[in-house]
Amino acid sequence: MYQAIVFLPLLGFLIVGLFGNSLGAKASEYITSGFLVISAVLSWVAFFSVGFGEGEVFTVPVLRWIQSGGLDANWALRIDTLTVVMLVVVNTVSALVHIYSIGYMHHDPNRPRFFAYLSLFTFAMLMLVTSDNLVQMFFGWEGVGLASYLLIGFWYKKPSANAAAIKAFVVNRVGDFGFALGIFGVFVLFGSVNLGTIFANAATFIPAEGAEHGAAVLNFLGYSLDKHSAMTIVCLLLFMGAMGKSAQVPLHTWLPDAMEGPTPVSALIHAATMVTAGVFMLARLSPLFELSHSALTVVTFIGAFTAFFAATVGLVQNDIKRVIAYSTCSQLGYMFVALGVGAYGAAIFHLFTHAFFKALLFLGSGSVIHAVSDEQDMRKMGGLRKLIPKTYWMMVIGTLALTGVGIPVTVIGTAGFFSKDAIIESAFAGHNSVAGLAFILLVIAACFTSFYSWRLIFMTFHGKPRASHEVMHHVHESPPVMLVPLFILAVGALFAGVIFHDAFIGEGYAEFWKASLFTLPNNHILHDIHELPLWVELSPFIAMLIGFALAWKFYIRSPEMPVNLAAQHRGLYAFLLNKWYFDELYDFLFVRPAKRVGHFLWKTGDGAIIDGLGPDGISARVVDVTNRVVKLQTGYLYHYAFAMLIGVAALVTWMML
Numbered sequence: 001m002y003q004a005i006v007f008l009p010l011l012g013f014l015i016v017g018l019f020g021n022s023l024g025a026k027a028s029e030y031i032t033s034g035f036l037v038i039s040a041v042l043s044w045v046a047f048f049s050v051g052f053g054e055g056e057v058f059t060v061p062v063l064r065w066i067q068s069g070g071l072d073a074n075w076a077l078r079i080d081t082l083t084v085v086m087l088v089v090v091n092t093v094s095a096l097v098h099i100y101s102i103g104y105m106h107h108d109p110n111r112p113r114f115f116a117y118l119s120l121f122t123f124a125m126l127m128l129v130t131s132d133n134l135v136q137m138f139f140g141w142e143g144v145g146l147a148s149y150l151l152i153g154f155w156y157k158k159p160s161a162n163a164a165a166i167k168a169f170v171v172n173r174v175g176d177f178g179f180a181l182g183i184f185g186v187f188v189l190f191g192s193v194n195l196g197t198i199f200a201n202a203a204t205f206i207p208a209e210g211a212e213h214g215a216a217v218l219n220f221l222g223y224s225l226d227k228h229s230a231m232t233i234v235c236l237l238l239f240m241g242a243m244g245k246s247a248q249v250p251l252h253t254w255l256p257d258a259m260e261g262p263t264p265v266s267a268l269i270h271a272a273t274m275v276t277a278g279v280f281m282l283a284r285l286s287p288l289f290e291l292s293h294s295a296l297t298v299v300t301f302i303g304a305f306t307a308f309f310a311a312t313v314g315l316v317q318n319d320i321k322r323v324i325a326y327s328t329c330s331q332l333g334y335m336f337v338a339l340g341v342g343a344y345g346a347a348i349f350h351l352f353t354h355a356f357f358k359a360l361l362f363l364g365s366g367s368v369i370h371a372v373s374d375e376q377d378m379r380k381m382g383g384l385r386k387l388i389p390k391t392y393w394m395m396v397i398g399t400l401a402l403t404g405v406g407i408p409v410t411v412i413g414t415a416g417f418f419s420k421d422a423i424i425e426s427a428f429a430g431h432n433s434v435a436g437l438a439f440i441l442l443v444i445a446a447c448f449t450s451f452y453s454w455r456l457i458f459m460t461f462h463g464k465p466r467a468s469h470e471v472m473h474h475v476h477e478s479p480p481v482m483l484v485p486l487f488i489l490a491v492g493a494l495f496a497g498v499i500f501h502d503a504f505i506g507e508g509y510a511e512f513w514k515a516s517l518f519t520l521p522n523n524h525i526l527h528d529i530h531e532l533p534l535w536v537e538l539s540p541f542i543a544m545l546i547g548f549a550l551a552w553k554f555y556i557r558s559p560e561m562p563v564n565l566a567a568q569h570r571g572l573y574a575f576l577l578n579k580w581y582f583d584e585l586y587d588f589l590f591v592r593p594a595k596r597v598g599h600f601l602w603k604t605g606d607g608a609i610i611d612g613l614g615p616d617g618i619s620a621r622v623v624d625v626t627n628r629v630v631k632l633q634t635g636y637l638y639h640y641a642f643a644m645l646i647g648v649a650a651l652v653t654w655m656m657l
Helices: 002-023 025-051 081-104 111-129 134-152 159-190 195-202 227-245 254-260 263-272 274-284 293-314 320-340 344-371 389-403 415-429 435-461 469-473 480-505 509-513 525-531 534-557 560-568 570-577 579-613 615-630 637-656
Strands: 058-068 071-079 218-220 223-225
Touching: 002 025, 002 058, 002 071, 002 081, 002 111, 025 081, 025 111, 058 134, 071 081, 071 134, 081 111, 081 263, 081 274, 081 344, 081 480, 081 509, 111 134, 111 263, 111 274, 134 159, 134 227, 134 254, 134 263, 134 274, 159 195, 159 218, 159 227, 159 254, 218 227, 223 227, 227 274, 227 293, 254 263, 254 320, 263 274, 263 320, 263 344, 274 320, 274 344, 293 320, 293 435, 293 579, 320 344, 320 415, 320 435, 344 389, 344 415, 344 480, 389 415, 389 435, 389 480, 389 534, 415 435, 415 480, 415 525, 415 534, 435 534, 480 509, 534 560, 560 570, 570 579, 579 615
Parallel strands: none
Antiparallel strands: 058 071, 218 223
């Protein structure tokens, strides 16, 4: 069963990738989508049998892979609760995206290529989440990066799509460099890349507190590091990879630009797969991160800052997809805060619920774009509520889940109400030095999230139409093939929290997660969040209400207020609209110097030196000399007779002397 779950998407990619043009677009769509639906159904079977069954961790061998010296990495599927949760998330969202794409990409001439890329992307992510060793994880990690490059740049005739694909690829390579170094470090420290061996040795790797520092175990950048320092450096390098993949500051700049790809790609990348890879990796390697509280503190701070930063930028964005993209960036920050304070179950719970409501929002925005003739600027929308009512209510459900609407201290609420509130409460109960700051930033981010989410709803669906009469005349509801995936995701957005709350972070925590997350007996954080002051439990709810009230005041009651406010605070508005000028800063610090170096190496190094003095220079001198020698060969007999006489005269003169 597990081989089928993982390799059916690969089979779909190979069939359609090789024979798609011969099979035709319809057959390509049905083959890839059919395989993904089968994988999704089997994933749910695995989820209930492993998560709610009695079995422990087990592996499914696939083949012998790398054996070189001390490096032994076989290709095997590691199956535990964390794996099956990710299988459900990846395959469910991917299957729905495949089905939705049949309608959304209906007019695109390159549909076989698009569906092949989608299946390749899904397979790479499945390889990542089922990996039994770090080399296999890195293979899936890079495969996801490759497939995302192909999908973001799918419309390769658009220069902006090409630029976005390259940007995503390059920024992720920066993070992946750190991830690779982290894997090397783990191999040096533990002598293995197999997760079972690493976890077995992690418990006794660092001596008890108070013990004397031991001998150096790792040399890094000229420094000799003992076990404590080495583990911190290795964890930070691994986290660097997660920062790139999961778009955490400062490696977040690729995420909004990835909106250049088709909308189903945005849903797949931003909801369920690529961006959650970093969160999954930290949760999987939680036994290592628990050995370095310094690394966990950094994770907490970066997550909290990213959640706040992305929420501030989302306040003023006008592209409907970019608003949701910055929301994704912010919600990933929440997940990393939970990882940083040790609430691993809460982090994966939010990853699980976020996949449903964020995929719903992205596919819903695609339905809106489809209805208004490919327009993405919310300032040119408005008044769509009665024209596309089904899409409207699906977007409202996604917004209710994202903003965490629910009744505090009860079990009545949307998916985000349970998972996001648990993270905010975990930050308050956390014990590292930045947990208090993280709590404050997350509550503020929750207020901002509510504001920009309802701003999107009000600007898009309410008020007077701001589009042209021609566009409004052609507004139409999406076909069933696009709406049915929205309905299924809406069920998850509404009920995934209340159904799975006890298993992920409640009383059934230990029985559900078993040994797949770190140190269950010693992890007090999930116990502590049930004994918090009432004001802490109410704070996300109050923040959500404030954000909703402000959005209603700004965009329903007094639509002129945001315009006046932006005019009064031009500097702040420009600062947020330009995303804190991160792109401009990177352009100044890295892009322009790199271009100048490249131009110098091209013109001076390659052109003047290598070509000028090297092969081209030598050949030019040979041609010059031969051209001069050729002039001696005139073809006239008297020239040759004259040259012979001069030669005879010179010879006679020499003999006489």
